[in-house]
Amino acid sequence: MRAVDAVMECLKAEGVDVVFGLPGGANLPTYDAFVDGGIRHILVRHEAGGGHAAEGYAKATGRVGVSLGTSGPGATNLVTPIVDAMMDSVPVVFITGQVRTELLGTDGFQEADTMGITMPAVKHSWMIQHPDEIPRSLHEAFHVARTGRPGPVVVDIPQDLSRADIEYQPVTDVKLPGYQPTTEGNTKQIRQAAKALASARRPVLYVGGGVVNAGASEELRELATLDRFPVTCTLMALGAFPAPHPQWLGMLGMHGTRAANYAMDEADLICCVAARFDDRITGKLSEFAPRAKFIHIDVDPAEISKNVPVHIPVVGDAKNVLAKLVAEYRALEIDSSRLDTWWERIEGWRTKHPLRYDEATNGEIKPQYLVQALYEATDGDAIITTDVGQHQMWAAQYYHFNHPRRWINSGGLGTMGFGLPAAMGAKIGCPEATVVCLAGDGSVQMNMQELATCAQEGIDIKVVIMNNGYLGMVRQWQELFWDRRYSQVDMGDFPDFVKLAEAYGATGLRLTQSAGLVEALREAIATPGPVMVDVRVGREENVYPMISPGQAARDMVG
Amino acid sequence: MGEPGTKELLSLEELEAAGGLRTGRKHILSILVEDKPGVLTRIAGLFARRGFNIHTLTVGPTDDLSISRITLTVDGALHPIDQVTKQLHKLINVLKIRDLEPDDTVARELALFKVAVEGTQRAEVMQICEIFRGKVVDVGRRSIILEVTGTTDKVAAFEAMLRPFGLIEMMRTGEIAISRGRGET
Numbered sequence: 150m151r152a153v154d155a156v157m158e159c160l161k162a163e164g165v166d167v168v169f170g171l172p173g174g175a176n177l178p179t180y181d182a183f184v185d186g187g188i189r190h191i192l193v194r195h196e197a198g199g200g201h202a203a204e205g206y207a208k209a210t211g212r213v214g215v216s217l218g219t220s221g222p223g224a225t226n227l228v229t230p231i232v233d234a235m236m237d238s239v240p241v242v243f244i245t246g247q248v249r250t251e252l253l254g255t256d257g258f259q260e261a262d263t264m265g266i267t268m269p270a271v272k273h274s275w276m277i278q279h280p281d282e283i284p285r286s287l288h289e290a291f292h293v294a295r296t297g298r299p300g301p302v303v304v305d306i307p308q309d310l311s312r313a314d315i316e317y318q319p320v321t322d323v324k325l326p327g328y329q330p331t332t333e334g335n336t337k338q339i340r341q342a343a344k345a346l347a348s349a350r351r352p353v354l355y356v357g358g359g360v361v362n363a364g365a366s367e368e369l370r371e372l373a374t375l376d377r378f379p380v381t382c383t384l385m386a387l388g389a390f391p392a393p394h395p396q397w398l399g400m401l402g403m404h405g406t407r408a409a410n411y412a413m414d415e416a417d418l419i420c421c422v423a424a425r426f427d428d429r430i431t432g433k434l435s436e437f438a439p440r441a442k443f444i445h446i447d448v449d450p451a452e453i454s455k456n457v458p459v460h461i462p463v464v465g466d467a468k469n470v471l472a473k474l475v476a477e478y479r480a481l482e483i484d485s486s487r488l489d490t491w492w493e494r495i496e497g498w499r500t501k502h503p504l505r506y507d508e509a510t511n512g513e514i515k516p517q518y519l520v521q522a523l524y525e526a527t528d529g530d531a532i533i534t535t536d537v538g539q540h541q542m543w544a545a546q547y548y549h550f551n552h553p554r555r556w557i558n559s560g561g562l563g564t565m566g567f568g569l570p571a572a573m574g575a576k577i578g579c580p581e582a583t584v585v586c587l588a589g590d591g592s593v594q595m596n597m598q599e600l601a602t603c604a605q606e607g608i609d610i611k612v613v614i615m616n617n618g619y620l621g622m623v624r625q626w627q628e629l630f631w632d633r634r635y636s637q638v639d640m641g642d643f644p645d646f647v648k649l650a651e652a653y654g655a656t657g658l659r660l661t662q663s664a665g666l667v668e669a670l671r672e673a674i675a676t677p678g679p680v681m682v683d684v685r686v687g688r689e690e691n692v693y694p695m696i697s698p699g700q701a702a703r704d705m706v707g
Numbered sequence: 708m709g710e711p712g713t714k715e716l717l718s719l720e721e722l723e724a725a726g727g728l729r730t731g732r733k734h735i736l737s738i739l740v741e742d743k744p745g746v747l748t749r750i751a752g753l754f755a756r757r758g759f760n761i762h763t764l765t766v767g768p769t770d771d772l773s774i775s776r777i778t779l780t781v782d783g784a785l786h787p788i789d790q791v792t793k794q795l796h797k798l799i800n801v802l803k804i805r806d807l808e809p810d811d812t813v814a815r816e817l818a819l820f821k822v823a824v825e826g827t828q829r830a831e832v833m834q835i836c837e838i839f840r841g842k843v844v845d846v847g848r849r850s851i852i853l854e855v856t857g858t859t860d861k862v863a864a865f866e867a868m869l870r871p872f873g874l875i876e877m878m879r880t881g882e883i884a885i886s887r888g889r890g891e892t
Contacts, residue, residue, distance in 0.1 A: 264745060269756050273799040276744060293799060327741060327802045344716035417719055442722045451793035454726025461722065481716065 152280045152310065153178045155317040156244075157186035159287040162319060165215050167191060167206065167577055169199035173219025174259060176246030178311040191577065191606060194598035196223050198570040200230025201596065203241045205571030207234075208557045209532055210578035211364065213295050214241040220248050220308075221259030225266065229564060232270040234301035236561025237385060238362055240294040241301045242287075243267075247276075249309040263305045272300030273328075280313035288320045297330030298449040299362055330448060334465030334473060342420070342444045342461050343477035346378070349418035351440075351491045354378045355401065355430075358385030358560070359423020359447060360467050361553045366390065368471035369422065375478055377485050379495055381409035383424050385560045388550030398495065399504070402430040403696050404542040407502035410702040412495055413438050420444040423467040426456040427561070436701035446470045502694070504546050509687065514663045516540065516615050516686040520547035523587065523613060526670035531583040532557060532575050536568040536592030539621035542692045544587050566595025572610040573603055583611070583674060590616040590683075591640055597649070603679040604654030611674050612681040614646055617688045625691045630698075650681035659683045726790070730783035733762070735814055735884045737892050738777040738795065739769065739803040746800045750777060753794055759786050763816075763881025774802065778883045805892060807884050814884035818862045819844070820853045823873035832872055839865045850875060 150158075156179060160168070167189040172180040183190050193199035196218040203214030218227045224245040234241045247253070248260045264276045273293050275286040283306065290302045346352055360369055366389050373380050373396055380390045381401040390397055399406030401413055413419060419441045424430070431437040434456065445452070445459040446467060453462040463470050506517045520543050523533075533548055534557040535541040541558055550556045557575055559567040572586035586593075593614055603610055624638040650657030656676050660669050660683070673682045693707025740746045747766060754761050762780040769776050781791055792804050807814070824832050832851060833843060841855035855865050859882060866877065886892045 265748070268745070268749060269752050274745075278744070325799055328799045341717070345719060345722065348715040348717055348719055442719050443724070449797070451790065451797055453793075454724070454787075455790060458724035458726055458728075460724050462725070 150315060150317040151178070151182065152283050152313050152315050153182035154186070155284050155315055156287065156311070157182050157188060158317060158319070159284050160188055160215065163213065163288070163291045165213070168215040168217055169193050169202040169206075169574065170217025171196050171199060171219070171223065173223050173246060175220035175248055175308045176217065176223070176306075176311070178308065179217070179244070179246065179306070191573075191602060193570070193602050195596065196226035197229050197566070198573075198596050198599040198602065200227045200241070200243065201233070201564070201567050201570035202574035202577075202599070204230060204234050204237075204239045204567075205534060205557055205574030206578040207239050207241055207574075208571070209554055209575035209582075211554065212578070213291055214239070214574065215244070216241060217244050219246040219259065220263070221261045223259075224261055224263040224305075228266060228270070229562075231267050231301045231303065233559050233562040233564045233567065235270045235272070237559065238299050238358065239301065240299035242290050242294050243301060243303045245303060245305050246311070247305045247307040250307045251309070253307065263303065267303050270301070271303050274303040274305065277304065277306045277310050280310045280315045283310070283315065284317060285320050285323070288323045289325060292323045293325070293328060297328075297332070298359070331450065331464045332448060332466040332469055334446070334463050334470035336473070338461060338463045339470060339473045340477050342446075342463060343474055343481060345418055345442065345444060345461060346376070346420060346478065347481045347483055350487055351415055351417040352378055352488075353412050353416045353419050354380045355413065355419050355421045355424055356380060356382045356386045356389055357422065357424020358383065360386055360389040363423065363448070363467035364553075365423075365468035365471050366553045368468055368475060371475050372471055372478065375475065376483055377488050377492065378420075379412055379491075381405070381412065383427070383430060383560075384545055384558070386424070387545055387556040388553045391551045392549035393551065398499075400545055402427075403432070404546065404692050404694070406504060407694055407705055408495055408498040410696065410705055411498050413441070414702045415494070416441045418442050418444070420446070422446045422471065423448070425452045431456065432696045433699055433701045506690070509663055512663050514661070514666060514684060514686045516617065516690050517543050517547055518663060519613070519615055519666070519684055519686055520544050520587070522666040522670055523585065524548050525667045526674060527583055527585065531555070531585045532572075532579060534558065534568040534572040534575060534584070534586045536565050536588045536595075537563040538565070538589045538592060539625065539690075539692050540587055540589045540615040542622075543615075565589075565592035569593060569610075569612055570596050570599045572612070573599055573608050576608050576610050584609075585674070586610060586612045588612060588614050589621060590614050590618060590646075591620040594644070600650065600653040600655050600679060600681065608679060609677065610679055612679070613670070613673075614681065614683050615686055616646070616683050617686050617690070618642060619688060622692070624689070628689070628691070646681055646683035655679040655681050657681050657683070659685070661685045726787065728787060728789075729785070730788055732783050732809070734781050734783045734788050735807045735809075735812060735882060736779050736781065736792065736795070737805045737807055737884060738779070738801060740775050740777055741800040741802060742773055742775045743800050746775070747777070749798050749800065750795065753798065757794055759791050763879075765881045765883050767883070778881070780882055805886070807886055807892070811887050812884050813887060814858060814882045815856055816859060816862055816880050816882045817854070817856045818865070818877065818879040820855070820866070820869055820874060821876040822851050822853065822869050823849060823875055824851050825849065828872055832869065835865075835868050839868075841865065
């Protein structure tokens with residue numbers, strides 16, 4: 150069997166139903182196998198679009214995404230999605246073509262050191278050295294990407310090796326001696342965590358994206374409601390706990406709610422579930438949660454005590470650990486009334502400092518209102534992808550996610566141009582769902598070529614551009630921290646997104662008035678096929694509240 | 708506490724944080740790795756991007772052809788050693804890491820010194836060499852090459868003795884180490 154046909158067999162054995170990629174010289178053999186390989190291939194317009202689409206697919210479905218590129222520039226174009234997937238723990242297998250083995254190291258045409266370039270940013274990578282290694286390496290790659298703390302992997306296949314004939318035997322016994330993730334959680338530590346929670350007077354559950362990855366939302370809700378624990382989620386975890394729930398404090402961190410950040414500041418016990426104490430959460434590290442002891446549950450032992458020294462560590466999969474923690478907690482005699490004073494304090498913050506903005510008096514669309522209108526127009530039940538910037542923060546604040554895997558954004562790396570291709574991948578993974586990419590006018594341009602892919606393939610995504618004609622978040626920082634000296638942030642009235650959408654074969658719309666916005670959005674979303682809506686919003690609105698960079702949570706402004 | 712509700716099952720006050728501590732001493736990490744292409748790059752790259760400083764590093768085969776041993780030393784005053792080992796463990800090709808206890812470990816390095824010697828100095832240098840149980844491995848008209856093995860401290864002391872004579876060149880291998888007793892390193 151040709152090695153490339155074995156690649157198809159491996160992908161099918163791993164349950165892959167779609168891959169995103171772009172052919173080139175070095176992966177021609179693989180593309181020949183796609184002709185009758187029985188796997189859906191989406192031809193993207195730029196490898197980065199394919200990489201982010203694979204991420205969007207993985208985030209929406211929980212399955213492993215697959216992205217292909219050729220050697221050289223094909224592979225280097227994948228670097229941003231690879232780093233993005235690493236930062237946000239997204240399981241994606243990247244398969245790259247490489248020049249023929251005889252050309253390796255000669256600076257051959259379209260040669261790049263893909264292994265070397267991607268090495269710092271992958272969970273693991275495989276350079277194929279013999280065609281017989283291809284099937285096993287691919288299965289190992291899927292295994293590593295999917296298990297433990299998920300992440301991106303790269304398999305680099307030289308062109309001549311992919312052309313070879315091999316004896317293909319299905320591989321069912323993947324075993325990597327140096328890779329055995331701890332998933333169960335230590336019983337003694339879990340018991341101690343339960344006792345600490347029962348002893349706490351001012352506890353907070355601080356929840357991260359690992360809960361979404363582990364599919365542990367139900368266990369989280371159970372733990373939280375056993376004893377009225379207040380819950381706050383990071384940007385990555387929105388939807389892991391239902392936003393309408395009375396115990397939900399909102400997102401925490403730089404643009405989180407005051408209730409969430411103040412609760413962290415005054416807590417006596419913080420139970421971190423699969424989050425990683427990022428600087429956007431902690432603010433000034435030396436003043437972060439000064440009164441708190443920490444429980445940290447994480448499948449990655451290296452996250453424990455990385456940024457904040459932890460008192461009770463539990464290494465394990467969030468779903469397993471939370472289920473055991475619930476069982477341990479049930480066995481204790483608890484009087485929830487000990488939390489009354491704490492809840493009074495939290496309610497005080499909630500009442501005094503709700504998320505708010507000044508409503509427009511001139512009929513213009515406030516960006517925050519755009520998110521609220523989108524929430525209403527989609528009945529709060531769409532998959533929302535975003536790029537990075539102001540629109541992303543407003544979406545996180547005002548679109549109240551009720552379920553996990555509905556909120557797909559680039560959190561760790563903060564990649565502009567992520568949202569549109571991610572929406573494409575999410576829609577393919579979840580064809581029944583309404584998928585909306587809420588983008589900024591700056592960031593959407595970084596991967597909008599994929600609108601052509603959507604039009605050609607009939608991928609029914611709705612792109613809502615929050616258009617303020619600025620690189621808005623940078624402008625905000627220049628306003629607040631650089632004396633309003635605006636430098637290279639004004640994007641003017643370019644391009645004409647409506648004409649552009651039409652040129653791409655999508656439907657283009659423009660909305661400028663606040664009145665009737667919900668209905669107009671509802672109509673846009675009901676329009677078949679890919680739609681791009683250019684929504685003009687107030688230009689110089691700022692995202693508040695805010696922990697200024699390097700400041701402590703209690704010093705929030707706005 | 709005098710507050711109503713559940714009696715305290717444990718005292719939060721008494722919980723101690725673990726990890727992130729600087730030990731303040733040198734650590735010798737003995738790392739078994741799969742002999743796969745790029746494994747050293749992965750380790751070196753990990754140290755570079757996490758800002759850890761490798762003090763010395765040696766790589767060699769083990770009795771198992773598919774496994775190599777990397778011995779590296781890190782300054783535990785600069786880096787939290789548990790974070791270093793946990794990050795190393797995340798590398799798929801890393802099979803086993805031992806942070807060798809200084810009292811329970813035999814560690815040695817090999818060093819070569821080329822010293823400028825004129826006339827009577829030659830005898831003096833050779834005498835020092837003998838005290839350190841070193842060997843003269845090459846003699847030229849105006850220089851001499853010495854070989855010494857031992858602990859890092861001994862090699863450093865030897866170096867300090869030779870410097871005044873005029874040290875032309877020096878090479879040290881970095882430490883290799885093995886644990887005492889019957890257990891495997």
